[in-house]
Amino acid sequence: MKIDLTGRTALVTGGYGAIGAAMCRKFIGAGAGVIIVGRNSQKGAEFEDELKSMGGKAMFIQGDVTDKKGMEDLCAEAIDKFGKIDILVNNAGINVSAERRGPIHEFDDEDWQNIINTDLNGVYYCSKPVIRHMVSQKYGRVINVSSIVGLVPLRNQCAFTAAKAGVVNLTRAMAIELAPYGILVNGICPGSIMFEGTRNLFYKDREKADRMLSHIPLGRPGEPEEIAGATVFLSSDEATYMTGNIMTIDGGWTCGFARDF
Numbered sequence: 001m002k003i004d005l006t007g008r009t010a011l012v013t014g015g016y017g018a019i020g021a022a023m024c025r026k027f028i029g030a031g032a033g034v035i036i037v038g039r040n041s042q043k044g045a046e047f048e049d050e051l052k053s054m055g056g057k058a059m060f061i062q063g064d065v066t067d068k069k070g071m072e073d074l075c076a077e078a079i080d081k082f083g084k085i086d087i088l089v090n091n092a093g094i095n096v097s098a099e100r101r102g103p104i105h106e107f108d109d110e111d112w113q114n115i116i117n118t119d120l121n122g123v124y125y126c127s128k129p130v131i132r133h134m135v136s137q138k139y140g141r142v143i144n145v146s147s148i149v150g151l152v153p154l155r156n157q158c159a160f161t162a163a164k165a166g167v168v169n170l171t172r173a174m175a176i177e178l179a180p181y182g183i184l185v186n187g188i189c190p191g192s193i194m195f196e197g198t199r200n201l202f203y204k205d206r207e208k209a210d211r212m213l214s215h216i217p218l219g220r221p222g223e224p225e226e227i228a229g230a231t232v233f234l235s236s237d238e239a240t241y242m243t244g245n246i247m248t249i250d251g252g253w254t255c256g257f258a259r260d261f
């Protein structure tokens with residue numbers, strides 16, 4: 001199945017991150033124009049150049065998803081320069097590093113606020129102006145990136161777990177509210193996804209790696225491209241009867257226990 005998104009424009013938050021970059025490359029490969037949103041102007045500009053060198057139409061706009069007014073301005077600028085936004089991917093997200101994790105009674109309040117503000121409020125702040133535009137054009141595809149921990153909590157990550165669970169039900173709420181306007185809203189829950197930056201680290205701690213892999217029926221972490229493929233599919237005319245769907249892409253992690261007791 002060759003997906004064709006020629007003439008469509010996709011806005012991807014956190015667009016030069018590991019998963020976001022794979023999504024942007026796949027959108028370009030499918031013929032869509034891409035608006036990359038992120039906070040670092042140098043990384044954004046470099047990634048814009050990379051996408052253009054693939055022959056695609058791409059533009060980086062600096063923006064922070066926790067900045068409500070900034071997201072409204074950014075949306076206006078994107079529409080001004082690209083003419084429209086057909087696809088919104090709410091992908092930007094943060095979690096605490098391993099050494100800052102802990103049970104709720106020890107969890108740092110500032111970490112809690114930052115994670116809820118980025119991973120949940122950020123989806124709301126970015127969606128609102130883009131959806132207004134999609135309502136007016138009576139067309140839109142929204143993909144919200146949650147996580148398997150939004151469905152099955154992992155201990156010592158209460159903020160990430162709560163924010164990503166919020167994204168799951170926000171996705172369903174958006175789906176029922178926006179269906180009358182021709183806007184389809186779906187969620188994606190990645191499992192453990194590897195990328196260049198973490199691959200060596202992960203495999204350095206063999207014991208930790210084995211512990212994690214023993215939970216994954218497919219026996220390996222996923223690749224960013226495997227999340228990107230589903231995103232492009234959900235954005236396409238191959239998925240016109242899918243809305244409010246929460247798609248796990250986790251090698252089977254959330255199916256149940258992959259090992260004996």
Ligand SMILES: NC(=O)c1ccc[n+]([C@@H]2O[C@H](COP(=O)([O-])OP(=O)(O)OC[C@H]3O[C@@H](n4cnc5c(N)ncnc54)[C@H](O)[C@@H]3O)[C@@H](O)[C@H]2O)c1
Pocket residue numbers: 013014015016017018019020037038039063064065066091092093094118122145146147148189190191192193194
């Ligand atoms: N990698 C995994 O194993 C995994 C698993 C489950 C869910 N996810 C989710 O997938 C999404 C992408 O994660 P990733 O693995 O590519 O991580 P990443 O850190 O490589 O990418 C996240 C991107 O979001 C950007 N970002 C963070 N805060 C922002 C803000 N306030 N405004 C704008 N941009 C901001 C970061 O700068 C980065 O570019 C996240 O929502 C993450 O929670 C990842």
